[in-house]
Amino acid sequence: MVRSKPLQIGVTGGIGSGKSMVCQLFACLDIPVYQADSRAKWLSNYHVEVRRQIVELLGPQAYNDQGLYDTTYVASQVFQNETLLKQLNAIIHPAVMRDTNEWVERNATSPYVVKEAAIMNAAGQGNSLDYVVVVDAPVELRVQRILQRDRRTEQEIRAIITRQVSDESRRGIADFVITNDESSRLIPQVLDLHQIFLGKRKVV
Ligand SMILES: CC(C)(COP(=O)(O)OP(=O)(O)OC[C@H]1O[C@@H](n2cnc3c(N)ncnc32)[C@H](O)[C@@H]1O)[C@@H](O)C(=O)NCCC(=O)NCCS
Numbered sequence: 001m002v003r004s005k006p007l008q009i010g011v012t013g014g015i016g017s018g019k020s021m022v023c024q025l026f027a028c029l030d031i032p033v034y035q036a037d038s039r040a041k042w043l044s045n046y047h048v049e050v051r052r053q054i055v056e057l058l059g060p061q062a063y064n065d066q067g068l069y070d071t072t073y074v075a076s077q078v079f080q081n082e083t084l085l086k087q088l089n090a091i092i093h094p095a096v097m098r099d100t101n102e103w104v105e106r107n108a109t110s111p112y113v114v115k116e117a118a119i120m121n122a123a124g125q126g127n128s129l130d131y132v133v134v135v136d137a138p139v140e141l142r143v144q145r146i147l148q149r150d151r152r153t154e155q156e157i158r159a160i161i162t163r164q165v166s167d168e169s170r171r172g173i174a175d176f177v178i179t180n181d182e183s184s185r186l187i188p189q190v191l192d193l194h195q196i197f198l199g200k201r202k203v204v
């Protein structure tokens, strides 16, 4: 049976690069967007096995008095410690991958779907992505954006940047790059990619 499947596009970028903003633009074009960061938090709260393993790794303090995932506490632990972050990733990522696959199935009629995530491999390398879009912005601008958006100190922001892959390696996995430096216009770049992805709809 010939069945159409949506093309799967990954959108990634460093902290403050603007990947959520880019994804909001795709969403405005009626494209379903999977936000891995927020789904990962949902799974940390409600996926029993994920939750059990997080408590085993980080202790009961990983959940607050209301029983909810304490992101401030967990961030204070893992963004200072490469090993702990890798162990947390190893717990959460397989669950996110399964959740992503189910979500793609539920959106099978869309011409393409977008997955936004902080961590990503090149398309087809351990994932079912067809293309990867990297959102790029100068690091100092990203720090300023996050200082304005979040209640994080500059030191905390730089610790996160240190834990993330370098901008150079991230560009190395890009099939397309969006420059979000506030000099290059953002919307036309997204509209161009939208046309490209509509033209690449796949049949499997
Ligand atoms: C560590 C946690 C609790 C911090 O939550 P908090 O709300 O304070 O920060 P937020 O999620 O906005 O992350 C801050 C920045 O770090 C990035 N980030 C999040 N997780 C990771 C990670 N594992 N590796 C590198 N960068 C990450 C985010 O994209 C963002 O740029 C949370 O990010 C988490 O549980 N991360 C592990 C899950 C994960 O890997 N998510 C990424 C995609 S699956």
Ligand SMILES: Nc1ncnc2c1ncn2[C@@H]1O[C@H](COP(=O)(O)OP(=O)(O)OP(=O)(O)O)[C@@H](O)[C@H]1O
Residues within 6 Å of the ligand: 013, 014, 015, 016, 017, 018, 019, 020, 021, 022, 118, 145, 146, 149, 180, 181, 182, 186
């Ligand atoms: N082109 C832009 N012009 C003005 N503000 C921008 C632009 N792009 C992003 N921002 C702002 O910068 C901040 C970071 O953007 P956004 O949340 O999209 O980044 P992100 O890559 O998803 O960050 P994180 O990895 O932390 O989730 C937000 O407050 C957003 O409104």
